[in-house]
Amino acid sequence: MINKRWSSAALLGLLTATTLAGPASARADDDQAEPVAEPPRVQLVLDVSGSMRATDIDGRSRISVAQQAFGEVVDALPDETQLGIRVLGATYKGQDKQQGCRDTQQIVPVGPVDRAKAKAAVATLRPTGFTPVGLALREAAKDLGTGTTARRIVLITDGEDTCAPPDPCQVARELAAQGTTLVVDTLGLAPDEKVRKQLLCIAAATGGTYTAANSADDLTDRLKQLVDRARDTYATTPAKVDGTDVCDGAPLLSPGVYTDRETFSEHRWYRVPVRPGQELRASVSVALDRPINPDHGVLLRATATDGRELVRGVDAGSGRTDVVSAGLRWSATEDDDAERDEDATPRPTASATPAVTTVCLVVSNMFSPQAGTAKDPGMPVELTVDVVAASPAPDGPDLGRGWVLLLLLTLAGLLTGLVTGLLTRWWVATWREN
Numbered sequence: 001m002i003n004k005r006w007s008s009a010a011l012l013g014l015l016t017a018t019t020l021a022g023p024a025s026a027r028a029d030d031d032q033a034e035p036v037a038e039p040p041r042v043q044l045v046l047d048v049s050g051s052m053r054a055t056d057i058d059g060r061s062r063i064s065v066a067q068q069a070f071g072e073v074v075d076a077l078p079d080e081t082q083l084g085i086r087v088l089g090a091t092y093k094g095q096d097k098q099q100g101c102r103d104t105q106q107i108v109p110v111g112p113v114d115r116a117k118a119k120a121a122v123a124t125l126r127p128t129g130f131t132p133v134g135l136a137l138r139e140a141a142k143d144l145g146t147g148t149t150a151r152r153i154v155l156i157t158d159g160e161d162t163c164a165p166p167d168p169c170q171v172a173r174e175l176a177a178q179g180t181t182l183v184v185d186t187l188g189l190a191p192d193e194k195v196r197k198q199l200l201c202i203a204a205a206t207g208g209t210y211t212a213a214n215s216a217d218d219l220t221d222r223l224k225q226l227v228d229r230a231r232d233t234y235a236t237t238p239a240k241v242d243g244t245d246v247c248d249g250a251p252l253l254s255p256g257v258y259t260d261r262e263t264f265s266e267h268r269w270y271r272v273p274v275r276p277g278q279e280l281r282a283s284v285s286v287a288l289d290r291p292i293n294p295d296h297g298v299l300l301r302a303t304a305t306d307g308r309e310l311v312r313g314v315d316a317g318s319g320r321t322d323v324v325s326a327g328l329r330w331s332a333t334e335d336d337d338a339e340r341d342e343d344a345t346p347r348p349t350a351s352a353t354p355a356v357t358t359v360c361l362v363v364s365n366m367f368s369p370q371a372g373t374a375k376d377p378g379m380p381v382e383l384t385v386d387v388v389a390a391s392p393a394p395d396g397p398d399l400g401r402g403w404v405l406l407l408l409l410t411l412a413g414l415l416t417g418l419v420t421g422l423l424t425r426w427w428v429a430t431w432r433e434n
Contacts, residue, residue: 039081040080040151041081041082041083041084041110041145041151042081042083042084042110042151042152042153043084043086043143043144043152043154044083044085044156045087045088045136045137045140045153045154045155045156046066046070046087046088046122046156047088047089047131047133047156047157048089048127048129049088049127049129049130049131050089051127051131051158052127052158054158062190063125063126065189066189067125070122071122074118074119079113082110083110083111084106084110084111084140084144085106085107085108085121086104086136086143087104087105087125087136088103088135089127089128089130089132090103090105090107090125091103091128092128092129093128094129100129100163101130101132101135102132102135103129103130103132104132104135104136104139106143108121109143110143110145131157131160131161133157133160133163133168133198134161134163134170134171135163135166137153137168137171137172137175137202138171138174140153141153141182151182151183152183152185153182153183153184153185154184154185154187155184155185155199155202156189157186157187157188157195157199158189158195159195160198161198168198168202169198169205172203172206173290173374173377175205176205176207177261177377177378183206183207184202184203184205184208185203185209186202186208186209187210188212196210196212201289201290204287204288205287205289205380207287238256238259239256239257239259240259240260241253241259241260242260243269243363245269247305250269250270250271251270253270253272253385255385256384257383258270258382258383258385259380259381259382260363260378261377261378261380262363262365262379262381263376263378264292264365264368264369264375265365265366265367266364266365268362268364269360269362270360270361270363270383271358271359271360272359272361272385273357273358273387274331274332274357274358274359274387275387276355277331277389277390279329279331279387279389279390280302280328280330280331280359280385280387281327281328281329281386281388282300282313282383282384282385282386283300283328284298284326284382284383284384285324285381285382286298286323286325286381287323287379287382288323288324288379289379289380290373290374290379291369291370291373292367292368292369292370292373293367293368293369297365298326298365299313299326299362299365299366300326300327300363301313301361302328302330303359304357304359304360305358311328312328313326313327330359331390332357361383363381363383365379
């Protein structure tokens with residue numbers, strides 16, 4: 001059975017995670033001023049369908065536990081949080097499915113928290129009708145509007161969408177594909193396996209989290225995960241970027257975090273300027289937000305503008321089955337410069353401005369969809385780019401080059417032969433005496 005204290009903590013962890021969201025990350029223009037941080041915006045989407053009458057949580061109905069938990073969460077919210085509330089299945093009591101599947105309303109507009117008004121609006125709710133989750137998510141995104149800060153929807157439900165289409169998982173993918181920095185966290189009240197998969201899909205499509213409230217112990221574990229993930233939330237919102245199918249004309253990226261979409265077996269190109277003495281560090285993560293075949297992988301490569309491959313990244317295990325990642329490091333060397341400039345114009349003198357090398361980053365995937373899996377929109381891609389001072393490996397002993405190296409090797413060979421001969425002569429003489 002679920003303790004209401006844990007339910008309150010779960011909601012509080014989900015809602016207050018938005019306080020770590022900040023302004024958009026730096027783009028290619030280094031001189032662009034940072035936008036002013038916006039207050040966190042949260043929309044609570046509460047399921048008030050008929051199944052919420054079930055009394056299987058500490059002997060109380062699911063809706064009463066949710067109401068109690070919500071009241072405690074509202075009291076603890078920071079004053080700067082802008083909160084809205086949308087409900088689904090709360091008003092229509094009839095059996096007309098077409099009408100019941102339009103039953104979603106925003107009962108508290110998104111804005112500064114009015115604690116008394118918010119708690120009163122939720123306290124009067126009574127379980128009533130159908131479960132149009134997909135429609136409620138789409139409308140909740142409209143309620144939150146647009147802006148530079150990440151916005152969060154917290155979906156609290158105990159059952160599967162009974163009104164698809166629109167399918168809630170597909171709605172979540174559509175919202176994520178719009179690049180609106182929208183995150184959906186899902187909280188399931190005693191869901192079955194089918195509901196769990198649906199809520200996981202919604203959360204994964206938008207980079208959110210899923211918490212199953214099946215028992216006190218299970219909920220405690222989930223809450224710890226939520227706290228850990230909240231600490232890792234980006235201080236800046238990833239900037240939306242559109243990669244191209246070739247390096248020429250690809251977007252020019254400065255250090256930062258970027259988000260894009262990539263369809264099955266696609267290659268997305270980006271460009272990064274790297275100066276002499278600098279090292280490029282890049283990583284990419286692709287979220288597997290839909291069923292795919294197990295023969296998959298992600299490849300991250302750095303190439304020169306003429307097509308020469310400089311380095312390729314390797315898959316990096318993250319411990320998660322819904323994300324595949326890869327990373328790489330690259331810095332130019334004098335030998336690389338000599339090879340590149342051998343047939344080109346003479347190098348600039350030491351007093352001239354060092355040339356900038358444009359590195360092409362290529363994100364490729366080897367995914368294939370399972371039967372019936374939608375290909376559009378593409379899967380979420382998160383690309384992290386950084387350019388730092390080069391950190392070469394420690395120098396080894398310098399043995400010289402050319403004739404000097406040949407002389408050293410000859411002397412070493414003679415010395416080795418002399419020592420070996422003396423040891424052999426000593427051993428033979430000793431053997432004969434014995």
